[in-house]
Amino acid sequence: MVIVSALKKYFALDSKQKEFIRTGQRIFLARPEELLTFLKPLAGFDKECDSARSRCGLFMFLVILGWFVMMIFTGGEPSIFSLRPATIHFFIVAIFFTLLFLYFFFRKIDIHNNLREFVVPIINSISQDMNKDEKIRLKLDFRGKCIPAKQLKQEKHDPGWFSYPKETITFYRDNWLDGSAILHDGSKLFFSVTDLPRKLERSKKNPRGKIKSKTKYKIKHRIKVGLALKNKNYSFNENERLTAAGDRLKHKQGEKRNVISLTRVLISNSVDSVVEPISMLALIGKILMSARPATVKG
Amino acid sequence: MAKCQMKKGFFFLRECENQATTTCTVCGREFCNEHMRIIPGKNQPGCLDCLGKQMQTQKDEKARKKDDDYDDYYYDSSWSYGYRYHYYRNNNYSPWYDGDDLNDSYYSELDVRSFDDKEIDEVGADDSLDYQAEANVFDS
Ligand SMILES: [Zn+2]
Ligand SMILES: [Zn+2]
Numbered sequence: 001m002v003i004v005s006a007l008k009k010y011f012a013l014d015s016k017q018k019e020f021i022r023t024g025q026r027i028f029l030a031r032p033e034e035l036l037t038f039l040k041p042l043a044g045f046d047k048e049c050d051s052a053r054s055r056c057g058l059f060m061f062l063v064i065l066g067w068f069v070m071m072i073f074t075g076g077e078p079s080i081f082s083l084r085p086a087t088i089h090f091f092i093v094a095i096f097f098t099l100l101f102l103y104f105f106f107r108k109i110d111i112h113n114n115l116r117e118f119v120v121p122i123i124n125s126i127s128q129d130m131n132k133d134e135k136i137r138l139k140l141d142f143r144g145k146c147i148p149a150k151q152l153k154q155e156k157h158d159p160g161w162f163s164y165p166k167e168t169i170t171f172y173r174d175n176w177l178d179g180s181a182i183l184h185d186g187s188k189l190f191f192s193v194t195d196l197p198r199k200l201e202r203s204k205k206n207p208r209g210k211i212k213s214k215t216k217y218k219i220k221h222r223i224k225v226g227l228a229l230k231n232k233n234y235s236f237n238e239n240e241r242l243t244a245a246g247d248r249l250k251h252k253q254g255e256k257r258n259v260i261s262l263t264r265v266l267i268s269n270s271v272d273s274v275v276e277p278i279s280m281l282a283l284i285g286k287i288l289m290s291a292r293p294a295t296v297k298g
Numbered sequence: 299m300a301k302c303q304m305k306k307g308f309f310f311l312r313e314c315e316n317q318a319t320t321t322c323t324v325c326g327r328e329f330c331n332e333h334m335r336i337i338p339g340k341n342q343p344g345c346l347d348c349l350g351k352q353m354q355t356q357k358d359e360k361a362r363k364k365d366d367d368y369d370d371y372y373y374d375s376s377w378s379y380g381y382r383y384h385y386y387r388n389n390n391y392s393p394w395y396d397g398d399d400l401n402d403s404y405y406s407e408l409d410v411r412s413f414d415d416k417e418i419d420e421v422g423a424d425d426s427l428d429y430q431a432e433a434n435v436f437d438s
Binding site for chain 2: 036039040043044116120121124125126128129183184185233278281282284285288289293
């Protein structure tokens with residue numbers, strides 16, 4: 001049963017993993033293997049946590065439905081195994097509140113799916129190209145996208161008392177992933193994702209005089225990748241393929257390294273939407289496809 | 299047993315230096331422990347390439363059951379070993395290859411790029427000129 005197994009997985013986490021769930025942030029400087037040892041159980045737990053939460057919701061619905069059906073069929077005087085109606089009602093209420101408690105508990109310890117569906121696959125892929133003893137620097141911030149600490153500015157449009165529509169637009173900046181690593185060929189890789197949510201809260205009066213409130217989100221996901229390629233190994237050519245998908249290119253030619261960065265912006269309309277690993281891996285691939293072996297002057 | 303036959307890596311492929319210990323029951327190649335897993339539901343050894351590819355097709359077909367046996371491997375290296383083939387194909391990516399075994403038939407479908415191109419420049423002046431010309435096209 002997924003509820004039990006999610007709880008088991010949660011209690012099997014070590015204190016640092018639980019601390020990460022609680023605080024939502026952590027800075028790592030660790031070998032890929034250590035990093036994945038830390039993240040994998042969190043990913044496995046989070047997946048079960050999501051299904052356990054929806055299962056709790058389903059069971060709560062079934063308990064209420066079952067109670068109604070029972071009340072109808074027994075004329076309000078249920079009796080099972082010769083238990084008194086009061087005892088039966090007590091059990092039903094107890095089961096319902098246990099499920100409700102578990103539902104909120106699973107919601108509290110939930111991690112944004114970006115951890116298991118983006119961070120873990122990215123670290124997994126990058127680590128394949130690293131030497132075992134190299135360390136990844138990684139900064140994760142999963143405290144939430146629209147928390148006061150991440151607020152940039154707020155615009156209010158209020159036409160006055162009892163006048164509608166009223167609008168509040170709040171802008172946030174959430175740099176939830178930032179990292180760097182030295183790859184097998186000596187190149188230095190930088191990567192980050194910054195979400196820029198715009199939250200629109202609007203209340204208006206409908207023709208019947210009722211006030212309706214709505215909250216809408218528009219989120220820009222800014223995915224940035226940079227590679228510092230050694231001139232000794234590569235020559236780098238700017239070409240139209242790099243900016244083909246609307247990606248922004250920055251290129252700085254240094255004495256020892258070429259530093260190339262690509263930025264891609266994706267848009268979604270939910271704080272729960274997940275960035276797909278391919279959006280970052282594609283950028284790394286494009287930069288590496290534009291690199292050629294350096295010409296050795298023989 | 300001989301050396302592990304895995305070409306490891308994602309953007310850069312290279313040889314695994316470990317000694318092979320087990321034969322993959324799917325492709326028949328020999329691998330070290332690091333590149334071997336137990337195939338879910340079969341209790342037989344399978345290499346990361348084969349397991350990863352199976353995971354990718356399972357995902358594509360949406361044939362994944364709720365309590366999928368592959369779940370344990372989803373956050374493991376097996377995922378990226380399977381995903382890399384999908385990635386090379388869909389993104390026209392040619393992985394760099396840093397090694398001396400380019401004739402391995404298992405990887406022949408991959409369009410690998412080799413750092414050995416450096417030597418061509420050193421040996422033949424003509425090749426070097428071609429290379430420069432190509433580079434100039436992109437510059438313009
Ligand atoms: Zn195999
Ligand atoms: Zn190996």
